[in-house]
Each structure stands twice: as structure tokens, then as C-alpha cells.
Amino acid sequence: MPIRAISRAIAALKAINRQGSLTMMEIARAADVPYPTACRLVQTLVYEGLVEQEPDRKRYRPTALVQSLAYGFQDDDRLVEVARPHIVSLTRRIGWPVAIASRVGRNMMLRDSTHANTALTFERYYPGFTLPVLDSASGKLSMAYTPDDERETLLRWMKVSQEVDPEYLSVARAALNVERIRAAGYAVQGRNQHNLTPGKTASIAVPIFVGEHFKAAMTMVFFATAMKVEAALDRYLDDLKGTAATIGTELSLVAAQNQK
Structure with a gap:
């Protein structure tokens, strides 16, 4: 507690x-x-x-x-270095900005993004920007792939801390369909309310795995008025998953080399 x-x-x-x-x-x-x-x-x-x-x-x-x-923190992974050329290439193909985020406590922290590489964005986002885990596609995805006991502990802490409205937390927890997200391999946010332009964008997040370990979320952000989430999924999901898989494979190779 x-x-x-x-x-x-x-x-x-x-x-x-x-x-x-x-x-x-x-x-x-x-x-x-x-x-x-x-x-x-x-x-x-x-x-x-x-x-x-x-x-x-x-x-x-x-x-x-x-x-x-x-001083004691050692970030020895190569996530940003490996992912950067792939998300830049993906943005060139699809036009929309792409971000990499990992969970830090009850927030998702942006590690890198291509908002500066496209005109199809309202704002530029830089490493360190945070989003709540229950109100973002990347957060929902991360929570789904968090071990069950760790996820329940985090949700219990959020309730006890009273920093999140209990009624909202109850609704958000019920809406977090872990089995569906894992089965589908993605999570969505129809309207992003906790960013620099509340309500104007939507997002789709897919997982980056190193082996069987969930490493980070890769998210495509698009104008909510430009297309519906269903249309975005039909058009971009395969490319998103393919890019995430490529990043994960390269990270696995790097990890294997470091162990030699």
C-alpha cells in the first residue's frame, strides 16, 4: 500500500x-x-x-x-536506438506520427516519436512526456501485457491513493479487456484526452516484444476527424504489427550478442 x-x-x-x-x-x-x-x-x-x-x-x-x-539508474537497453530508423520509415510510408512508450509506474513515458517528421500532427512530443495508463492506447496495451499480480497491485494502489476518481477507476478497470487486447495484439484509444490537444486525436498501439517479454508499446496517432478507428485498423494495423515485430527481432539479436 x-x-x-x-x-x-x-x-x-x-x-x-x-x-x-x-x-x-x-x-x-x-x-x-x-x-x-x-x-x-x-x-x-x-x-x-x-x-x-x-x-x-x-x-x-x-x-x-x-x-x-x-545516479543509480542504468538504462542499458537499446530500444530507442534500434526502433528509431524503423518508426521514421513507417511514418514516411503512412504519414502519421509514431511513438514508442514504456510504462513507468502508473504512467506511460514517451521514449521517442516521429511527430517532428510529419506535418500530420497538431503538436510535437518529446521524450519524457507522460500519459496515464488507463487513458491511452499504449497504457491499455501495457497493462494487458503486465503480469496479472503486478497489474492488480497497481490498480489497487491507484484506488488506495485516491489520486484517481474511484467511480472512473471502476469504469476504466471494467473496460480494460485484457484477454481481448492480448488476443487481438493491439489496443485503441478513440479520443486522446490527456495530451496536448485533448479530444482531437485517436491512437492505435501494438506491442514490441523481446522474445516473450513485453518491452514497449508502439503507437500511431491520427486525427480523430480524419478517419474512424476501424478504418485506421484496416489500413495500418498489419504495417504497425510488422514494424513492431522487426524492432523486437533486432532487440532480441542485440540482447543475445550482449550475453556472449
């Missing part, structure tokens, strides 16, 4: 680190906590040396100490 105070402190730190500089009220909104709670959280982060108040301004920014939190 997550400790709520720690979750709130992490949310506040993530918001400050993402924006670079925030007022106390902005921190309270970003972390979804009352103003007095935000004050206590920020005071603690200042005491620990992770956040500092800007000179002559009532705004708070991260310190260099935040970088130390990443």
Missing part, C-alpha cells in the same frame, strides 16, 4: 522539475493537494536540498541535487 504523503511529495517534486519554476499555488494544483499541504511538502523538499526558492520571487525551482536521484 503506497504512503500517501510520499506520493504527494513525489508529485510536487515532479511538477517543479518538469516546469522548472512554479508558485506555491501552481504546485498545489499540479500535485492536486490543498495549499497548506503544498506548503509543507515544499518546505520539506527545501530542507532536503532538492528545491529552492528563487531570489526575490515566491517561486520554487529544482536544485542540482535532483540530478543525483538518477
